[in-house]
Amino acid sequence: xxxxxxxxxxxxxxxxxxxxxxxxxxxxxxxxxxxxxxxxxxxxxxxxxxxxxxxxxxxxxxxxxxxxxxxxxxxxxxxxxxxxxxxxxxxxxxxxxxxxxxxxxxxxxxxxxxxxxxxxxxxxxxxxxxxxxxxxxxxxxxxxxxxxxxxxxxxxxxxxxxxxxxxxxxxxxxxxxxxxxxxxxxxxxxxxxxxxxxxxxxxxxxxxxxxxxxxxxxxxxxxxxxxxxxxxxxxxxxxxxxxxxxxxxxxxxxxxxxxxxxxxxxxxxxxxxxxxxxxxxxxxxxxxxxxxxxxxxxxxxxxxx
Amino acid sequence: xxxxxxxxxxxxxxxxxxxxxxxxxxxxxxxxxxxxxxxxxxxxxxxxxxxxxxxxxxxxxxxxxxxxxxxxxxxxxxxxxxxxxxxxxxxxxxxxxxxxxxxxxxxxxxxxxxxxxxxxxxxxxxxxxxxxxxxxxxxxxxxxxxxxxxxxxxxxxxxxxxxxxxxxxxxxxxxxxxxxxxxxxxxxxxxxxxxxxxxxxxxxxxxxxxxxxxxxxxxxxxxxxxxxxxxxxxxxxxxxxxxxxxxxxxxxxxxxxxxxxxxxxxxxxxxxxxxxxxxxxxxxxxxxxxxxxxxxxxxxxxxxxxxxxxxxxxxxxxxxxxxxxxxxxxxxxxxxxxxxxxxxxxxxxxxxxxxxxxxxxxxxxxxxxxxxxxxxxxxxxxxxxxxxxxxxxxxxxxxxxxxxxxxxxxxxxxxxxxxxxxxxxxxxxxxxxxxxxxxxxxxxxxxxxxxxxxxxxxxx
Numbered sequence: 063x064x065x066x067x068x069x070x071x072x073x074x075x076x077x078x079x080x081x082x083x084x085x086x087x088x089x090x091x092x093x094x095x096x097x098x099x100x101x102x103x104x105x106x107x108x109x110x111x112x113x114x115x116x117x118x119x120x121x122x123x124x125x126x127x128x129x130x131x132x133x134x135x136x137x138x139x140x141x142x143x144x145x146x147x148x149x150x151x152x153x154x155x156x157x158x159x160x161x162x163x164x165x166x167x168x169x170x171x172x173x174x175x176x177x178x179x180x181x182x183x184x185x186x187x188x189x190x191x192x193x194x195x196x197x198x199x200x201x202x203x204x205x206x207x208x209x210x211x212x213x214x215x216x217x218x219x220x221x222x223x224x225x226x227x228x229x230x231x232x233x234x235x236x237x238x239x240x241x242x243x244x245x246x247x248x249x250x251x252x253x254x255x256x257x258x259x260x261x262x263x264x265x266x267x268x269x270x271x272x273x274x275x276x277x278x279x280x281x282x283x284x285x286x287x288x289x290x291x292x293x294x295x296x297x298x299x300x301x302x303x304x305x306x307x308x309x310x311x312x313x314x315x316x317x318x319x320x321x322x323x324x325x326x327x328x329x330x331x332x333x334x335x336x337x338x339x340x341x342x343x344x345x346x347x348x349x350x351x352x353x354x355x356x357x358x359x360x361x362x363x364x365x366x367x
Numbered sequence: 368x369x370x371x372x373x374x375x376x377x378x379x380x381x382x383x384x385x386x387x388x389x390x391x392x393x394x395x396x397x398x399x400x401x402x403x404x405x406x407x408x409x410x411x412x413x414x415x416x417x418x419x420x421x422x423x424x425x426x427x428x429x430x431x432x433x434x435x436x437x438x439x440x441x442x443x444x445x446x447x448x449x450x451x452x453x454x455x456x457x458x459x460x461x462x463x464x465x466x467x468x469x470x471x472x473x474x475x476x477x478x479x480x481x482x483x484x485x486x487x488x489x490x491x492x493x494x495x496x497x498x499x500x501x502x503x504x505x506x507x508x509x510x511x512x513x514x515x516x517x518x519x520x521x522x523x524x525x526x527x528x529x530x531x532x533x534x535x536x537x538x539x540x541x542x543x544x545x546x547x548x549x550x551x552x553x554x555x556x557x558x559x560x561x562x563x564x565x566x567x568x569x570x571x572x573x574x575x576x577x578x579x580x581x582x583x584x585x586x587x588x589x590x591x592x593x594x595x596x597x598x599x600x601x602x603x604x605x606x607x608x609x610x611x612x613x614x615x616x617x618x619x620x621x622x623x624x625x626x627x628x629x630x631x632x633x634x635x636x637x638x639x640x641x642x643x644x645x646x647x648x649x650x651x652x653x654x655x656x657x658x659x660x661x662x663x664x665x666x667x668x669x670x671x672x673x674x675x676x677x678x679x680x681x682x683x684x685x686x687x688x689x690x691x692x693x694x695x696x697x698x699x700x701x702x703x704x705x706x707x708x709x710x711x712x713x714x715x716x717x718x719x720x721x722x723x724x725x726x727x728x729x730x731x732x733x734x735x736x737x738x739x740x741x742x743x744x745x746x747x748x749x750x751x752x753x754x755x756x757x758x759x760x761x762x763x764x765x766x767x768x769x770x771x772x773x774x775x776x777x778x779x780x781x782x783x784x785x786x787x788x789x790x791x792x793x794x795x796x797x798x799x800x801x802x803x804x805x806x807x808x809x810x811x812x813x814x815x816x817x818x819x820x821x822x823x824x825x826x827x
Contacts, residue, residue: 216583217460219576220467227470280518281473282431284416289433296462303459 125179127165135162146176148326154364156208224297232294238274242339295346302350328357370423375407375498378614379647388606390420390432397447404679457592471577472607477515479621483527502693574624608636
């Protein structure tokens with residue numbers, strides 16, 4: 063019975079090996095008197111240090127971390143990142159009072175902005191101090207007295223996919239992969255504030271472009287510029303038809319999350335201070351008058367013009 | 368004559384790719400019969416955008432199904448368009464839901480056909496053997512599967528791919544001996560017999576998220592957006608829905624969800640499939656192989672309406688063409704070179720019409736070849752440095768080597784000894800031979816005594 067013999071032998075070897083190692087461990091173990099001494103440590107416990115001066119102060123109102131400049135953040139101006147702007151606008155619409163803090167992706171628990179740090183109350187538990195990520199904003203807003211009216215429509219998902227795919231892809235291309243726009247718009251906003259070292263800047267710029275390219279190549283085998291722009295144009299056309307003569311999407315009497323999602327792109331494409339150089343996407347949007355007016359309505363109402 | 372090049376047939380459908388199915392449906396409905404042909408070439412390298420379907424009109428190649436729709440609309444001066452004359456709202460719905468079908472349907476097909484290990488190895492991968500020539504089925508399905516995994520990464524359902532999870536449980540060793548552990552036959556572990564079962568709730572929710580808006584959009588209408596008009600959205604939806612419903616897979620969660628919750632969509636898909644494609648497309652239909660059928664059989668089949676897609680057999684590709692396709696897909700999978708090739712592809716395509724950019728494409732080709740050579744050089748250098756390959760050292764052919772040289776110095780010493788021993792033995796043998804054949808051996812004993820010498824001679 064040779065197969066049975068080997069494991070036993072193995073065990074024997076193992077146990078002898080472990081005995082050996084125990085011997086070695088005994089050699090290195092702490093002698094009892096010293097151990098007793100160390101068991102008394104710590105003798106004195108000091109109170110915790112103060113947080114450093116630059117650490118975020120616990121605030122009375124929640125803080126929304128977005129891509130922005132510190133100057134714009136203090137003034138509550140729109141963020142220059144579409145997904146940040148979407149949620150910033152949503153919180154404004156829902157009436158959740160918050161302050162903006164200029165930040166970047168490294169600060170976020172999920173690796174992407176925006177996220178919300180809830181306000182500190184005397185009664186708040188440890189749980190309620192955890193940062194809220196953007197996918198829980200709707201729940202957070204309704205928990206904190208925000209008004210969120212969503213009209214369930216079978217078209218909602220479909221038109222949302224226009225924004226999340228067609229327009230987003232064209233946005234990624236026009237911002238990161240059009241060389242003119244990248245140097246004029248994306249570089250000053252996303253690369254410049256991060257470092258003053260030209261090598262670091264070059265590396266960040268390269269990473270941004272590669273990431274945008276990889277994102278676009280996930281769905282097609284090739285980046286077909288004409289297709290991207292014509293699909294975005296059709297998407298704006300469809301959104302324009304959907305809005306029609308109404309003030310807000312889906313015939314609501316108040317703006318809602320979908321309006322915020324549309325505004326996130328229309329605001330940035332129509333904002334002259336962005337300084338677009340290649341304006342193909344902006345032109346496609348400018349021909350749809352009702353979308354332009356929709357953006358102005360939201361801008362006046364929530365950002366004071 | 369327009370030629371539509373697609374991925375080959377599978378599951379009784381004319382193609383195994385949703386976009387190809389959409390393009391086939393579009394041409395079938397929009398372009399008059401006799402003006403186009405369908406070719407199951409299964410080679411994305413033909414297309415300028417490196418994807419199928421691709422449309423060929425003489426020297427012009429158009430890649431990608433949306434570009435094909437635009438091109439045939441231009442070609443026919445707006446006559447061969449399915450979406451013409453849709454009311455405004457329906458046109459907007461058509462655009463929006465096309466985007467929805469594409470963005471939400473693709474992850475479902477990816478999960479069902481490619482990411483799920485069982486479905487992939489049992490059904491999808493073997494399919495490529497039937498539609499591609501020899502070396503390509505070793506490269507194409509893994510590449511498509513890698514892309515599918517990348518696309519579905521954000522859904523957190525990678526557990527369907529059990530290849531990636533191999534050996535994970537064995538890693539976490541417990542200090543509790545086996546005999547004292549609780550048996551693990553809990554309800555959830557019984558449910559988790561297959562990764563699809565444990566993820567079934569999420570998969571079901573994903574499928575419902577996709578199918579429910581479609582069901583509601585269709586309502587009681589004959590088609591998705593209009594009651595009377597077959598639109599481009601119907602083509603796209605037919606492509607995706609038929610690939611969800613019709614394949615028979617070992618893990619059939621997708622078709623099961625569809626059949627139980629959305630019977631209306633199932634009826635529509637099956638009905639449209641029979642009228643737009645044909646009832647059951649086989650490989651023989653696509654490659655026009657004759658199964659020893661008589662003329663009568665062929666005519667009967669036509670009468671029954673089978674094979675009414677205008678198939679044309681793909682040209683017999685030379686081994687050189689297959690080889691070049693093989694090399695180019697190999698190059699795509701090498702890290703740096705593949706990236707370079709993709710970049711040049713984007714640049715050569717960006718912002719130009721299809722006829723221009725010949726100069727650019729030549730440069731692109733040069734870059735790719737240069738990159739390939741550089742890459743191979745670097746790879747070779749690396750392997751050489753690591754000692755994985757080495758130049759063959761010139762070895763002198765020694766006929767009488769004893770095999771002990773390979774033991775180094777000790778071997779040499781041993782072989783010297785062995786030589787000596789051999790020589791000794793040889794000498795002895797020779798001597799023996801000489802003795803046995805020569806004079807009889809005589810032993811002479813000489814005894815010296817006081818009174819003289821006495822010799823005793825014995826002869827043996």
